[in-house]
Amino acid sequence: MTVDADSCLRFLREVRDVAFATVDEDGLPAVRVIDVMMVEGGRLYFVAARGKAFYGQVMRTRYVAIVGQSPDYRTCRLRGPVEHPDDPVEQRRLVDRVFELNPSMEELYPGDSRYVLEAFYLERGQGEFFDLGRHPLFRAPFALGGGPVAREGFTVSDACTGCGACFAACPQGCIAPRPDGRAFIEQQACLHCGRCREVCPSDAIAPR
Amino acid sequence: MTVDADSCLRFLREVRDVAFATVDEDGLPAVRVIDVMMVEGGRLYFVAARGKAFYGQVMRTRYVAIVGQSPDYRTCRLRGPVEHPDDPVEQRRLVDRVFELNPSMEELYPGDSRYVLEAFYLERGQGEFFDLGRHPLFRAPFALGGGPVAREGFTVSDACTGCGACFAACPQGCIAPRPDGRAFIEQQACLHCGRCREVCPSDAIAPR
Numbered sequence: 001m002t003v004d005a006d007s008c009l010r011f012l013r014e015v016r017d018v019a020f021a022t023v024d025e026d027g028l029p030a031v032r033v034i035d036v037m038m039v040e041g042g043r044l045y046f047v048a049a050r051g052k053a054f055y056g057q058v059m060r061t062r063y064v065a066i067v068g069q070s071p072d073y074r075t076c077r078l079r080g081p082v083e084h085p086d087d088p089v090e091q092r093r094l095v096d097r098v099f100e101l102n103p104s105m106e107e108l109y110p111g112d113s114r115y116v117l118e119a120f121y122l123e124r125g126q127g128e129f130f131d132l133g134r135h136p137l138f139r140a141p142f143a144l145g146g147g148p149v150a151r152e153g154f155t156v157s158d159a160c161t162g163c164g165a166c167f168a169a170c171p172q173g174c175i176a177p178r179p180d181g182r183a184f185i186e187q188q189a190c191l192h193c194g195r196c197r198e199v200c201p202s203d204a205i206a207p208r
Numbered sequence: 209m210t211v212d213a214d215s216c217l218r219f220l221r222e223v224r225d226v227a228f229a230t231v232d233e234d235g236l237p238a239v240r241v242i243d244v245m246m247v248e249g250g251r252l253y254f255v256a257a258r259g260k261a262f263y264g265q266v267m268r269t270r271y272v273a274i275v276g277q278s279p280d281y282r283t284c285r286l287r288g289p290v291e292h293p294d295d296p297v298e299q300r301r302l303v304d305r306v307f308e309l310n311p312s313m314e315e316l317y318p319g320d321s322r323y324v325l326e327a328f329y330l331e332r333g334q335g336e337f338f339d340l341g342r343h344p345l346f347r348a349p350f351a352l353g354g355g356p357v358a359r360e361g362f363t364v365s366d367a368c369t370g371c372g373a374c375f376a377a378c379p380q381g382c383i384a385p386r387p388d389g390r391a392f393i394e395q396q397a398c399l400h401c402g403r404c405r406e407v408c409p410s411d412a413i414a415p416r
Binding site: 017065192 | 228360
């Protein structure tokens with residue numbers, strides 16, 4: 001199963017203070033907290049000031065990975081290409097809209113200083129919603145903008161003999177026999193820890 | 209000024225659920241929430257299950273960038289090389305210590321399943337502590353493990369004529385004249401937005 005991309009964007013907007021990861025000029029990861037400024041029309045918007053290292057990294061790579069977590073441990077990850085409207089008039093319109101929806105921004109960037117910010121958005125990408133507060137835990141992937149869903153974790157091949165080694169090894173008890181006796185991984189509750197793969201005597205478990 | 213690295217590690221441990229950014233095999237950023245499992249001896253420890261994409265990325269690049277934020281908007285960033293003890297006995301000792309300090313881990317990885325986890329730590333790196341809840345905001349860099357402090361933001365060169373354009377342009381009012389009339393940027397309160405640089409008629413403001 002998958003989860004609905006719009007709900008995930010709304011969740012990230014609700015969390016608001018979200019970690020945005022980029023790659024710097026040396027190919028190393030960088031990360032900082034950035035506000036999700038608005039979610040409209042299937043797009044997630046954020047802003048960056050032109051002087052910041054973050055701005056330079058986004059402009060150069062046009063790609064971010066983000067993760068936000070609510071106080072009750074629901075988590076949403078999303079990664080994808082970043083769009084940047086080049087038209088200055090459209091940029092001003094977007095920045096004004098951001099300030100309208102996020103009045104506290106006026107304290108940080110009063111008056112015309114807001115226009116040192118530029119707006120960016122994601123409208124395509126792959127993500128995952130994750131709820132570690134539930135027992136069993138719940139995770140499900142989603143695609144933003146109609147692309148393919150990224151599937152992580154493990155799957156069981158026809159080489160499975162139904163020996164049951166993985167049933168016992170799974171820390172979440174999320175592997176059970178199918179009617180034919182072979183193992184089935186309940187993806188929604190899987191930690192992706194890989195222990196099933198390590199204990200499988202038939203090499204029947206592989207990354208998805 | 210700088211802030212104390214040990215306090216920053218303790219802060220990240222207190223926040224506990226922290227975003228860890230890595231670079232994947234395609235050179236793209238990836239990020240997820242990972243627990244800071246312990247802070248001991250100037251080291252920040254985390255664990256990763258061998259089956260996860262995160263584990264593969266850390267083992268391949270041996271570098272992470274992390275950011276954690278408290279509910280009152282204090283934020284700490286840290287990036288640096290990752291150490292991985294190769295000795296299996298030491299790995300088991302560290303994983304056991306992690307479970308001792310974080311009893312809720314037993315719910316996720318009961319019994320011997322904990323040993324699908326491996327421990328990693330940071331003991332060198334560069335970071336920044338940031339408090340957006342204060343007025344004026346406060347930021348200060350730190351170095352972990354005695355290396356150099358990474359300085360971002362902007363500085364004023366001798367080309368400054370003291371015209372005052374940047375005093376008015378700074379959204380945080382953190383640029384003031386020195387006794388000789390030239391501009392001085394109060395780094396602790398700087399947003400790194402770069403507006404001062406954009407308005408300077410003498411090209412006297414440059415990245416640090």
